[in-house]
Amino acid sequence: MNKNCAACCSTIEGDDYFKCSRCSDFYHHLCLNYYASEDISNELKVCWLCPSCINKQPKGDNSNSLIRPSTPTGLADITFTATRRKPQNKQETASVSFCSECVSRSDIKEMISNEMKKAFQVCLAEFNKSLNTQLENLNEKFSEIKGSIEFMNNQFELFKSNVHANNEELKVLKKKNELLRSEVNSLN
The missing domain is CATH 3.30.40.10 (Zinc/RING finger domain, C3HC4 (zinc finger))
Known part of the structure; x- marks a missing residue:
């Protein structure tokens, strides 16, 4: 194995x-x-x-941990401490701040949202550029096809006019032929 x-x-x-x-x-x-x-x-x-x-194992309870900014290695010995206080009303519950260095969920959500928007705009710009290039190629090919169709149409119209002229000449020749036959018959 x-x-x-x-x-x-x-x-x-x-x-x-x-x-x-x-x-x-x-x-x-x-x-x-x-x-x-x-x-x-x-x-x-x-x-x-x-x-x-x-990494797939469930993590322990982290409700007491704070979200802290990453620190440079030179500042690694600095500890961040915070004291919790009980919120006094419902409105304060949502806006409790543990320390000035902490990042709130709404800040993280906004940062992620902004990054996603930037990434989406970059992808959209690349997609538009690619799409425009392909559309330009298609427009060139359609122009070539249109030119070919116009040429074929002109040739068809010329052929059609030649056929019409030949039909008219044929009618005239048929009449002359009938006249000549009648003259031959009368001479006979």
Whole structure:
């Protein structure tokens, strides 16, 4: 049975791999930053979960955590503290602010909305550009077809007028032929 690493998609050879106990995917030790010098127990190997399955696990209660802005690494030792107070009325419940550094849900919603609008506008502009290019190509082809149809129409009209002239000449020749026959008959 071929074992392929779920991280790098290459074939796993030897025993340098972990197998997820939930999804049964295989991973190279190096793809997981695991080095052979580190010892891992058999119990841990049996219940090991891959990064995808770990991310799918339900998280614990985070109702007490705050949304904080990301800090540069130089400021990582700074801690943000906040004290909660109980809202005094219903209107205040929706607008409780824990600290001036926090980002509210409505701010996040507005930021996401703005980013989505920008992305949509970029996609729409690219779509319009592509559509306009294709329409220009179609217009050129339709112009060529229109020119061809006009040429064919002119040729048809010329042919039609020639046929009409030939029919008139044929009628005249038929009358002359009848006159000549009648003269031949009278001469006979």
